[in-house]
Amino acid sequence: MSEPTYTRTELMICVAARLFEDGATCFIGTGIPMLAAMLAAKTTAPNLVPVFEFGGTGAILEELPRAVGEARTFHKGISALGICDTMETAQRGFIDYGFLGGAQIDPYGNLNSVVIGDHDHPRVRLPGSGGGNDVGSFCWKTIAIMQHDARRFIPKVDFLTTPGFLTGPGTRQAAGLPPGTGPAYVVSTLALMDYEPASCRMRLKALYPGVTVEAVVASTNFELVMPTHVEDIPAPGAEELRLLRDEIDPLKFYI
Amino acid sequence: MSEPTYTRTELMICVAARLFEDGATCFIGTGIPMLAAMLAAKTTAPNLVPVFEFGGTGAILEELPRAVGEARTFHKGISALGICDTMETAQRGFIDYGFLGGAQIDPYGNLNSVVIGDHDHPRVRLPGSGGGNDVGSFCWKTIAIMQHDARRFIPKVDFLTTPGFLTGPGTRQAAGLPPGTGPAYVVSTLALMDYEPASCRMRLKALYPGVTVEAVVASTNFELVMPTHVEDIPAPGAEELRLLRDEIDPLKFYI
Amino acid sequence: MQILESGIGELIQPFDMDEFREWNRTRKSRKLVDKRMSEQEAVSKFVYDGCYIGTELYGTVRAPMSLAREVVRQNKKDLRVCGQGVLELDLWLAAGLIKKLDITYIGLEVYGIPPSLRRAVESGQVETCVEWSNASITWRMKAAAMGVPFLPTRSMLGTDMLKYSAAKVVEDPFTGIKVALLPALVLDVALIHVQRADMFGNCQIDGITGFALEMSRACKRLIISAEEIIPTEDIRKYPDRTVIPYYLVDAVVHAPFGSYPGEMAYMYGRDEAGIKEWVDMSATAEGAKEYLDKYVFGLKDHAAYLDLIGKDRLEQAVETRERRE
């Protein structure tokens, strides 16, 4: 039996989905996190509690939400309140995971979604933090989902929007961020990264099928910590792809 | 036609009711303020907006509430939210009047409802501030309703629970209380008092039928400011008494 | 932004936001599990001697009376108690269960000062009363619910309330006005009575919400009693009606007429005679004891209590309920 073919986006969604811990509360942002959450709910994390920042908690994700406030984010949900409720719930330690994106990421997992270039005279104005800074500040663990290239994986982000490990061990707590919080993983278009506990620096964890360590290094504009053993990410399974294509995004909104 | 007979409580209710400003928002506490508010709504202040601290706003007072949280406090109301909503509404300046009671009052209108005697070893433990301190801090004008005797109208309250004019002109604002707020009237069992603007001290304003200035002075354990002209409070009218007895408190819960 | 004044009141429930975060992370399940149990089981499991406990709303309105009686029945002692109440806290005072009070208001409403409060405080049986206003104690819970160490207010200023509280006065660094900072309050246990809950603890409230939202989010353990247990499908059909989500809840007790002799909006009105009975009997310590013997110690559980009250009186209470019209 031949391996099914799949796109890089489909693979990213599968990798992200596999990171969901069953029964955990997760802040879900627009886009790939939504697809990943749906896939996780249908596979390894049936008791996942999705939280959408504008108030939806515990929705049953039957149809793909296209925005963090739309009715699908509280479809058959357990509550539909407001942004204060979800953000305060996160601030008091109830939200386990947060999924984040950004235009740039640095070795400590800090993210930028505000500007490329100088803040007051930007080369590119990006949408802004949105809930990103809050999610990165309050959630116990954050997972970043990123295009992997050397312009995005850089030594220092142009604008530190969402806190990762800031400038290294202890600096989150020194800044006043809640202890025990911080980045856990980066799901990129090439590989899965985690962080080396001692240095808080990004570390290669696992490669996608067909991707080499050299390719990842070439696409990363800082020194990536190398583990003793690089794992291999399995390709999307047939069932994962079926769910994604037939049940989750049949209208090809994202994939 | 002979004057109708009435009790001192009925008279107090009428005096308090006549102070309601039509169309104003008013914090209503348990007891006489509720009867006064109902009487006002049926007579001179049909557009009164009653606010009850635990969340009821704009109720139509068809039946007498016996507690500040019961369903009659939001009967046909415009909203039934929670204590934060009403107290925050007051804190941002939306509540015009507050009706207050207490065990002791001083010349500056400060009220005590915490202890008689020393705080830590009280002779009498009273119920506590409840919303009293908040109402006295936030509302634009407060009206105290008090038994009038020399043990209650005293130079210095044992425990300053609800702020009146504290120790005189400017002291409320110096303490941080919102400018422009403070006591307006005292409705006692003998007379109606207001405050002399220059000194912020309690001033006799009007006497109840049959009560003399001397009787008020004898029942007041501090020097009451005397106006150039003491007004006379008209006795309850037949219609006021009919409303009170037949419509407002037919079960004689209070009167 | 220096401290201009500090209340001398004891912070009888010290707090640590990071510890509360850790509690919420590790001690509160996100799983949908059946949490239904009896009053006996819930109180036995989650209420303990010396705990810091609070009730919502209050004695005669949507009050967790069946739970409050069970606390007495199980003789949970040395309680440190939050805030305000009418019958429910008065029962605890009469039973000698309360050691320290963050007091806002304990009164019998129109019936005045509770003799049980007077006896308990004036005798020194209640060791400490720290004073707060109704708004400030709620904002203290709101601070915890928000996950921040304090909230500012313009209440309490200039009075003995501030002096005998544990608040601090500072100058607002933006506009220079004075504000009191209220320290966050995290209860060990909260008891809240609602109209409807599902077996997981998702709750709906009709009528005013009092301070249920704040208290439910500011406690380590939350016992819900509910007039009705409804299917989760009904919760999920109206997610915008859930004011307390299940993950905050540790126990769900089915307690019809749980607020009796107080009222429950749209379900039953209060039983004035039932309330008056406590008011009258609690005038003396002996009378209060007699009441407790009759309505608490002499009865096995809430079902026995309702039997004693009798169908007629309960039906009469239903008859006088607030109606949507």
Add this chain to the structure above:
Amino acid sequence: MQILESGIGELIQPFDMDEFREWNRTRKSRKLVDKRMSEQEAVSKFVYDGCYIGTELYGTVRAPMSLAREVVRQNKKDLRVCGQGVLELDLWLAAGLIKKLDITYIGLEVYGIPPSLRRAVESGQVETCVEWSNASITWRMKAAAMGVPFLPTRSMLGTDMLKYSAAKVVEDPFTGIKVALLPALVLDVALIHVQRADMFGNCQIDGITGFALEMSRACKRLIISAEEIIPTEDIRKYPDRTVIPYYLVDAVVHAPFGSYPGEMAYMYGRDEAGIKEWVDMSATAEGAKEYLDKYVFGLKDHAAYLDLIGKDRLEQAVETRERRE
């Protein structure tokens, strides 16, 4: 409790709690008066050049789109704008109406960075962007809604967000942790779209409330647009459903399909093609102008807009609505 760090961002809407209190005392009527008026009248009466304005919820969800288009039609200039948005703020950016931004997020969601935002900011047409997170801007409104000058948070800390905001970092005087203080935010004008309101402005919202409660209580003028105008009796029958009471409201605009092409929970779903049309046309300044000519300047009012969209598309949007099931 000294200031450890201060953001360098401009406080583009300075505030004064006492002035806001005075406004609420003298400029907001407590009377039940009929506040119904057209978009044209409401915007003309309450939105003015240079005002500080915000919208709720956002572009594709329960958004006041008919009001947002009217603001463009009346060419209200030099706006200082609060927060986050999708289509509604993007229209204003494209029309060149925005001078300063307290920005949290202006994006096209799945369609990425709005070209109109890029053009407006990168060209310098928008003079100032002060950065806030979604939670922090909401808490700024919540501070004003509570009547206090600031609220603390543990967000924004340690980042350039704090640096480019107008927040201040202090040490909590109770437990010594660091918190950012967010200055209160009082908007000059707020636009909020709801499912139902009565003629006085009492509002009900179905589904999530976003930040409607906070914004409605943190503004000097509030324009409500509503899908349906309902009798006040229906409000008074369910007082527990009123999330915005009438006394906060200055104008009530009856705007069926007011959120179109965005969605309205339980009433209609979003029209993806309608949204995509803006995404595609706004790729260039010329395209954006063409879109504005077609959908705003070329039309008299919201009724004309709905005529142009046509019954079929609106019915299709209704067909795809979320249902309670």
